[in-house]
Amino acid sequence: MSSRSTTRTSRVPRSRATKDAGVHLFLAVGGVIMVFPFVWQLVMSLSTNSQVTSIPPTFWPGELQWANFGRVFESIPFLDQFWVSVSITVLRTAGQLLLCSLAGYAFARMRFPFRRVIFGLTLSILMVPPEVFMIPQYQIIQNLGLLNTTTGVVLPGIFSAFGAFFMTQFFRGIPVELEEAARLDGCNPWQIFIKVMLPLVKPGLSALAVLTVVWSWNDLLWPLVVTTDTTKMPLTVGLASLQGQYTTDYAVLMAASTMAVAPILILFIIMQRRVIDGIASSGLKG
Incomplete structure (x- = not known):
């Protein structure tokens, strides 16, 4: 045995x-x-254009072409477009955190007429392709005189149905007793929202912030439609302009793409734990 x-x-x-x-x-x-x-x-x-387009591909260049990164600044106004991308990303992220957290709190905690209907209509936006809204959005931005401006790029993305649903799930997971205790202590709805609820949904806010940053930084179609001035374009549109109709310097394009993706990649590496925790927590809530 x-x-x-x-x-x-x-x-x-x-x-x-x-x-x-x-x-x-x-x-x-x-x-x-x-x-x-x-x-x-x-x-x-770090390769030459001939090495990039060679068949079979060259897996390691013989001599590193560091000059490709310098040629990026000669091909496009990289710094101007970089700061435009930063401005768009910061404004969109701030708008999403503010408006989506307010909407999520209202849908999860407040009782008002047609709350479920409005929430359902908000979620129905997720089923509509963004391209459907592009023409009316462009006409609105054009009538407001906001073409070729950072504001014109930012406004349509300052709120999202996904962000509202995401934050609603977080607020629903907070025990009601905490809100009732704050109300008994004399807090008004604004004080409950700011002092009690927001600190408890920090993982959700962090996750939504990182997701919005990644989406805003990589957004191409809407900025491509709204901006025509090279100094008012974000980096995504600037990178697209490096592709010529007949020939493309792929080495310079790859160098510009590397510099463009580096900030967002570093941010995601730093914040990845918050993103994973936030998304996992939202998926567990009823």
């Missing part, structure tokens, strides 16, 4: 070790697949 039990207990750690090794191998392969495009982009940014 003792020899059989010893054999069984020895098999259990081995099976667990084998399972863990398989999981780690799968995760390692997935990580390599995810990181490879960024590494390949960096390698291509």
